[in-house]
Amino acid sequence: MRATGEAGRRPVLNRRLEGLGTTIFAEMSALALATGAINLGQGFPDTDGPEAVREAAVRALRDGRGNQYPPGPGVPELRHAITAHQQRFYGLDFDPDTEVLVTAGATEAIAAAMLALLEPGDEVIAFEPFYDSYAACVAMAGGVRVPLTLHAPDFRPDLDALRAAVTPRTRLLLLNSPHNPTGMVLTAAELAAIAELAVERDLLVVTDEVYEHLVFDGAAHTPLISLPGMRDRTVSISSAGKTFSFTGWKVGWVTGSPELVAAVRTTKQFLTYVASGPFQYAVAEALALPDSYYAHFATDLREKRDLLAAGLRAAGFQVYEPQGTYFITTDIAALAPGKDALTFCRTLPERAGVVAVPNSVFYDHPTAGRTQVRFAFCKKPDVLQEAANRLRRSTK
DSSP: OOOBOSTTSOBSSOGGGTTOOSOHHHHHHHHHHHHTOEEOSSOOOSSOOOHHHHHHHHHHHHTTSSSSOOOTTOOHHHHHHHHHHHHHHHOOOOOTTTSEEEESHHHHHHHHHHHHHOOTTOEEEEEESOOHHHHHHHHHTTOEEEEEEOOTTTOOOOHHHHHHHOOTTEEEEEEESSOTTTOOOOOHHHHHHHHHHHHHTTOEEEEEOTTTTOBOTTOOOOOGGGSTTOTTTEEEEEESHHHHTOGGGOOEEEEOOHHHHHHHHHHHTTTTSSOOHHHHHHHHHHTTOOHHHHHHHHHHHHHHHHHHHHHHHHTTOEEEOOSBSSEEEEEOTTTSTTOOHHHHHHHHHHHHSEEOEEGGGGOSSGGGGTTEEEEEOOSOHHHHHHHHHHHHHHHO
8 A cells, every 4th residue: 555645635755665565674673672582584693793893993983084074976985995895805907096986885886886877677687585785776766676596405596597587677686695595596697697697688787795704514606797898897796894893883885887887976965975984994904804703704694594504303303404594594484384484473472572573575476485484694603592492492
């Protein structure tokens, strides 16, 4: 139903945003506060990141760096640190002045990219389930969302279906790997096929890579922009929040060709203009942390994944083990016959003292994820163990 004002007045909410009310994260986090439940719904850590990085932010504040408007593209120190990161991990060379843009987190980067690159009616192909801001960003740009469904148990993309989904109206592929919420990580062969299709059909690609350093069990993240033919057609997006456990700082970035970055910058300057001034200096120092930090962080998260996965299995959930990200997708069909994920999650805080998120809200075709529930494992081990204990007691 469309939002309306007084009788006879025009609807309040733009048609493009119909159905995009309060996010599921706000709803479930409110339930966690109201019930005192353990919040495994929203993907934020319950500990801060490295003390040295936090102190770098304090030092920037005290030194007066970033307390006023920073440069629109981002402070030079951070733009240079981003180019050094891309070279260090992926062998990619970017010009910090023309091929890097700092944003208010990855969410703003995605919004700015959609607004900059889409004309009304352009089709955007995205993997579903997808992070909920994708739907809103495509809608605000006037685009038409075309979902490519990832199916359990492995959530691999059907490349033949992807090729068949491309039409003369397709403008852009919106890709997320490592993938939230399923934890799927695109393989080298899948990336090569996607790149070949993009070149063949002259498509733009926006890649959401915020979980780039959170991969497990031998999986590897490769930026699509590094593949042949993709440099001039890819907007690559990442952020500091997930890698360094400072999600509230909202420091993200875009890398790409000068033309694409300029297009995104044109839109971004009319959104936040600038943000997170002192934190930009701190993130510049964070990106230079040694390889041991990145390796330890991934290992720590893998151990937490394994701890929670074991607890969920013991409680009766079917567990789809992720290759990356903060999240485990489960299925409740055998545990709660006849129940859908949304109903299950809305009653879980009172029943078990744990909050989770229903994957069905991340699908255009909700029947595809009707019984899927997502849990976040970016929490302290004792918190994860207590959550698992509560779930096990509630299902016995």
